[in-house]
Amino acid sequence: MSKHRDAPRQRRGSAQPTLQRVAEAAGVSPITVSRALNNPEQVKEETRNRVLDAVERLGYVPNLVAGSLASSRSRFIAVIVPSLANAVFIEVIKSLQDTFEQQGYQILLGNTDYDTDREYQLVRTFLGWSCSALVTAGLRHNEACRHLLANCEKPVMEVMELGDAVDLNVGLDHREAGRCMARHLLERGYRSIVYVGACLDRDYRAGLRYSGHREVLEPAGRDTPLVELPTFGGLEAGAGALERALAEYPGTDAIHFANDDLATGALLHAHRLGKRVPEDIAIAGFNGLPLGQHVTPRLTTILSPRETMGRLAAEQVLRRLEGKGVTRRRQDVGFTLVAGESS
């Protein structure tokens, strides 16, 4: 009797004004408020102003969760990367974000820590949020994840590398990049070239580059020694790697590093060891980070167009979301060998 069942009791949540309240304040129906906010052109100017006034006056903040449920659309773009410690992914994220935010999409950022099971969980979560599209760094997923991606009926963009993608693909050929650098070092006359990378099983793109490296050096009759670091690391790790490479392979005259951080760390450390670069030891990297171009000697590296990659990826996805066909499902952004003085 005293349980006012009919009274719309405030169950939970805050006393934030709702669309309903705004409608009352503006003397229109809720749906008109919705239209005034989301499809302004469908509402007569005078009505619209009345609504916007009420919105302002009440401090109404639309509940996007409710809107998303009702329309089964959200303006989320899921972006999944293996790590935030690597500047390369940051740059791609940045350029994705620039492009997507401009179109009113919100990035949902996920970090797998190079763990495919974690990636699967992230994809589930993001699909649960009705994201509009997914962008993942890389082509390697576990079985369940690939299945989910293939069947989710949303644009799926795989960036960074080129290959057998689920849907859309923008990237470069890492194996070819490895070949390219190996060829360059051969041409420069280096004979004992060590490849240095970290956790090649997880950073498998560095592994692909090593494969390319071997594909060039082996036919040329050269050894292809590998120094694999057990953990990721930046400049510091590069310094250590230099010492390890020189100790383990005494005749080494060039080192092909898996990335610019390692390479630059090694280059700076070589100074401290009194080694001349490239006379005593040549050094090459991968990525083309600005850092490498500001040291002396400048780092020989391969420039990957990360900015372009992110932008193109975002543009393809947007095109799909807008119902326009994609121009190309697979897009090779290429790379550029930057021959510095370190080799």
Add this chain to the structure above:
Amino acid sequence: MSKHRDAPRQRRGSAQPTLQRVAEAAGVSPITVSRALNNPEQVKEETRNRVLDAVERLGYVPNLVAGSLASSRSRFIAVIVPSLANAVFIEVIKSLQDTFEQQGYQILLGNTDYDTDREYQLVRTFLGWSCSALVTAGLRHNEACRHLLANCEKPVMEVMELGDAVDLNVGLDHREAGRCMARHLLERGYRSIVYVGACLDRDYRAGLRYSGHREVLEPAGRDTPLVELPTFGGLEAGAGALERALAEYPGTDAIHFANDDLATGALLHAHRLGKRVPEDIAIAGFNGLPLGQHVTPRLTTILSPRETMGRLAAEQVLRRLEGKGVTRRRQDVGFTLVAGESS
């Protein structure tokens, strides 16, 4: 007559299985499925297994949007930073994400591009997604934004700097950091010290450090010339700034840079110009990025505990979300002067 009104027509969206469908498959009610997934301990093991089986079999992916609407809770943490181009923010984001993801929260990343109106829009959007808490980099907001933050009844954490926060605050005193470095340079005997920064109106924390710098140098009877770059930039900009500072203030014997990127760019460029550091020109930075510690001479800088800042911030927010009281509403993480050989 032929409009089967009663048939639950598939209005929109996909044919993804729903909780309802899973319930049918498992022979229980929907609410039991919900509990089996979200509060497993409330469901008998046998029932739970039956449910989980059905989930697996149907490939059910929970609709988090619906769940969030019903519970008016999401597991989103809004993180708002002014830029992704700056490594400092990246590191804070990274450490926030590490801590929050571990507790099952999802980061909603927003980038203001140093625009307070954009920040306001982001806050509105994030509140619309019923985020559980907001973390913003910095204390400066526009009127509307501050009002929204103050009245949203969610934990609001402002990181990076210390001061008059809306709610929670973890950071360091930038003005004091500026003073500290200025004192250091004075003690080392430098007499003509230029401060170099970029866009100090937007990067106002660098402006605060300049204020501290002046507070120390002016009473000591020194000039406090400023070189302000019109755009943000990394190493490249630092190189240019060095030349500008030397050209505009010929007697300069030390440069206090607003950050390590600029400082390191200048330091590397000094080599190329044939200037000795610190004999011809001393160089100091701010942040304590690894980079600065790997060049020769090592960069004198101020180490800001960014990792700690992010972690502490996340922990305070989590404590609040778990209903435990925060230990401290304002937390000074301090900083450390790292005296390298560049000064």
Add this chain to the structure above:
DNA sequence: CGTTATCATGATAGCGCTATCAGCAAAGCA
């Protein structure tokens, strides 16, 4: 002038989940 298009707005019915309150069996207690 009747007929059809177009415009502006509204009524209704969910979107897929969870909060809340109920119910009922088994267990604990005096």
Add this chain to the structure above:
DNA sequence: TGCTTTGCTGATAGCGCTATCATGATAACG
């Protein structure tokens, strides 16, 4: 034995919005 407590499950009623269809008013047309 009757009573309360605990454990497990279910029925009901929304969360705050938008899709869909309907309506009345005005404009366009021959």
